Amino acid sequence: MILSDRDILARLETGDLRIDPISDLETQVQPASVDLRLGTEFLEFQRANISCIHPDRAGEVEEYVESTNVPEGEEFVLHPGDFVLGSTKERVAVPDDLVAHVEGRSSLGRLAVVIHATAGLADPGFEGHVTLELSNLGTAPVALTPGMRISQITFTELSSPAERPYGAERGSKYQGQSGPQASRIGSDPEFAETDGE
Numbered sequence: 001m002i003l004s005d006r007d008i009l010a011r012l013e014t015g016d017l018r019i020d021p022i023s024d025l026e027t028q029v030q031p032a033s034v035d036l037r038l039g040t041e042f043l044e045f046q047r048a049n050i051s052c053i054h055p056d057r058a059g060e061v062e063e064y065v066e067s068t069n070v071p072e073g074e075e076f077v078l079h080p081g082d083f084v085l086g087s088t089k090e091r092v093a094v095p096d097d098l099v100a101h102v103e104g105r106s107s108l109g110r111l112a113v114v115i116h117a118t119a120g121l122a123d124p125g126f127e128g129h130v131t132l133e134l135s136n137l138g139t140a141p142v143a144l145t146p147g148m149r150i151s152q153i154t155f156t157e158l159s160s161p162a163e164r165p166y167g168a169e170r171g172s173k174y175q176g177q178s179g180p181q182a183s184r185i186g187s188d189p190e191f192a193e194t195d196g197e
Contacts, residue, residue, distance in 0.1 A: 003098070003155040005031050011095070017155065018093035018127075030152065035105065036088040038150040039129060041179040042068045042076055043085040075143040078113065078136040085180035086132040089147065093127040096161040101154050102130055108150065112138025115151045124158065125165025128177040 003011065008029060011017035019036075022028050028035045043065040053064065065085070070076045078084065094100050100122035104115040117133040132151060136142055144150070167175050 001157045002032055003157065005029050008034060008155065011098075011155075016095045017098065019090050019153075021090065028149070033103075033152040033154045035149040036090050036092075036102070036130065036151045036153055038132075038144060038146050038148050039087040039089045039179060040069055040071060040146040041087060042070065042134075043180045044068055045083060070146050072147040073145070075145055077141050077143050078134060079141045080136050080139050083117075083133070083135050086134050086144075086150070087129040087177075087180040088132065088151065089129075091127070091129055092122060092153065094122050094124055094155070094166075096124045096165045097158050098155045099124055099158060100126070101156070102132075102151050103154070104151055105149060108142075111142050112136060113142050113144075122153070123166035124162035125167045125175075127167075127175060129179055131177065131180045 008017070009025070012019065012022075019034055022034070023037075028037075044067075046064050046066055068076070076084075076086075092100065102116060102120045102122065104113065108115070114135045114137060115132045117135065119131070119133060122130065130151070130153070134144070
């Protein structure tokens with residue numbers, strides 16, 4: 001069951017679902033979602049003369065990203081073909097009985113801006129800023145302003161609370177993240193170094 005505005009407001013009121021800060025409930029809470037705003041930090045991938053990035057080499061991804069801070073009221077221009085990581089201004093805490101889906105706003109989609117490539121899910125137990133995978137699929141640059149409503153988050157109730165929610169006990173890589181985070185795929189178990197093998 002997807003939560004309605006009434007359900008979302010009730011869960012926010014009890015505090016088991018947290019979205020902070022919400023500046024304007026009337027504007028941000030939609031019939032079945034909450035609009036999230038763009039944060040001020042961006043991770044830009046630098047063009048480098050390399051054959052490829054190796055996901056199994058821990059730390060290699062960080063070598064190719066550069067952090068840029070854009071104060072609210074100023075603009076970050078997303079050029080055609082660009083891919084950058086941004087994040088929501090709001091921190092989200094998803095309770096163990098909900099799963100959240102982050103989607104782009106249709107008004108930005110109509111400008112050819114997408115806000116995630118694949119990672120549109122926030123597991124039960126997730127807490128932190130939501131990293132956005134921003135791309136411009138169009139032919140014209142688009143100016144993004146920190147503080148603008150950039151995405152929307154919906155919540156679906158699980159059949160029962162998750163037995164092993166996202167978080168420290170699972171060793172979840174992005175729990176508690178602040179601002180956009182580069183890929184930490186190199187720490188996945190399938191890439192872990194093995195002794196003598």
